[in-house]
Amino acid sequence: MATPVTPRIDVLKTYKLFIGGAFPRSESGRVYAIKDSKGNHLANPALASRKDLRDAVVAARSAFGGWSGATAYNRGQILYRMAEILEGRSEQLAVEIAALEGVTPRVASQQVQESVDLLVWYAGWSDKISTIAGSTNPVSGPYYNFSTPEPIGVVAVFAAAKPSLLNLVGAIASVITSGNTAVVVASEKFPLSAITFAEVLATSDLPGGVVNILTGSAAELAPWTASHMDIDAIDASGLTPKQLKDAQLAGAANLKRIRVFESAKSPKRILDFMETKTVWHPIGI
């Protein structure tokens, strides 16, 4: 008797959150179903809660001292390492992007390549942004006076939806290259590449907590993000005008810096999440 031939059953991925370098499920136990562009079920990613957001902020704040204190050269190498690992994951990401965004495989893999290149571009900024944006200032007196940009702290990111990976990578890289840490809310409709990108982060020598990625509803999480007193700034590029206004209202409580960007590739994105520090010292003998 011949054994019937059973096609191999794929091992599907459980898409979880990325907090403090680990991949937990939502503490709420919630998930939501996402479909591909043809309406077929794709996955049940976690539906992150307010508590998950708070855990992510704690992780990001804890990681800030070490990451901002690392040398710019070291940060640049780690971002470059992220590009290396991302390159190796290109095929998987292209498949996910094609399925979710409904673009051709060619367009999808082009997006992945652009994302890799964008990471390389931001990696190179880590040890140059202070040179470009800093200054020594010719004050009228016997003082040495210099200004230098410093990372602002914990930045929440709502990246614009499409192209999902490129926007996500541009937002994350521009935030962390200067030494900030990030709490990222992935696009609600296109979350898969964000979680797969988290796997890239987890294997790139990036310290746990520097980037934390939540999947779920921006509408649900944006107000809690805006009112959280330990978040310093928000990249609100992915919020609707109404969500943006509400975030600005709630964010006034600790004067969050809230920005919306049009271009994924700009040094302005780095500088908008930095603060200028000016130091004076007398000159004399």
Added chain:
Amino acid sequence: MSAFEYAPALESTSIVNIADSYKLFINGKFVAPKSGKYFPTINPATGKVLAKIADANAKDVDLAVLAARNAYAKVWGKMPAAERGKYLYRIARILQERAREFAVLETLDNGKPIRESRDTDIPLVAAHFFYHAGWADKLQHAGLGDSPKPYGVVGQIIPWNFPMLMLAWKVAPALATGNTVVLKPAETTSLTALLFAEVCQQAGLPDGVVNIVTGAGATGSAIVNHPGIDKIAFTGSTEVGKLIATAIAGTKKSATLELGGKAANIIYDDAAIDEAVEGIVNGIFFNQGHVCCAGSRLLVQENIHDEVLEKLKIRMSHIRLGNPLDKNTDIGAINSAAQLAKIKELTAAGDSEGADRWSVPCEIPSEGFWFPPTIFTGVSQTHRIAREEIFGPVLSVLTFRTPQEAIEKANNTPFGLSAGVWTEKGSKILWTASKLRAGVIWANTFNKFDPASPFGGYKESGWGREGGRHGLSAYLKGSN
């Protein structure tokens, strides 16, 4: 009170000519307010009325915005940048010529010592205009884009602690970058701003480029909420800063905010103690402590606490409080009854929360508003006097044992405007400066200002910078 007695050395007030009442400055002319209302401005050192000031309402603000818009669209926005710069140079020169007049008027209206208005405020005002004049035709080289563009009409609201200096910090960069201005001075200190309007006339500045509307909170609110204004620049309390952030939410307006502070002044045990004591005094008693970046929290290393306090008290005993017009005066009048009440409320909280108060035993004038230089020891981080901005000549003293603890305590505040550090060890200065979460760090000095030096805060001390190359971005679209 001190070893030396000084004969009075009063600066003459004959150089100023104060009118009975002042109108608004709109479209190059002084015009009566549509509101028909005026309010008094007083000399805080005597409590006597100096003049009546127009109280601008929403209609007056409308007219000012219209004038600024016209000037922007028809004259100022089209003018070659080099010509714009030449107007600013003219203004700087006239301010230098009339410096003493401005200093005396500032002291009369604000209560600050003539020594400060004459030697600090007004010279810095002229320097600020001169510095920014040179930027006008070099903006494309400022690293803020190849073709930086002004916002258009900027609404500016300034505080009473450095009336003319804050005007200069606002008006000079706004004009240099090609914007036109609707400015509101603080209601207790409008006189020098109105004298500045006369300088604009003397300089031949085109009508409507600078408009000055006087009034209180309602006038400020009319500016913030005016749809014809593209950008808000505000210096004042964090409380009002948050209101402005709320008011402009969901609009196209952006804002620069220079807000409160509660600066730590860290004295390590390897500091030059005598110099540090001078720095402590300058840090908190300069301008009666009406300084957003004042070194109001002294963090002194525990093993030198007693020595520093002893020397500080001796030094403080030589501070001369009195008539601000006297050239020997170090501490002048508190700017208003309201501010004096706030200082008294917070210092009473210092007593009731268990800190120990010590004030210089000095004579307090019988008229006007005064508060003696005061320190609180035994302050803990939870005390209101360690957390809230007092904005008066009151120092809270805390101690620390290790540099790490100093940083912990220094950064334990929602503010982040400035900080001080005193040590003779260079590497420790740079380590400390890099750990402090504040926009301006004074190392072995304090309360130094310069037009070329960016100023502004981290966290709840505000948005953006003023001064230097960085300050230009506040007035150039898309660059901040």
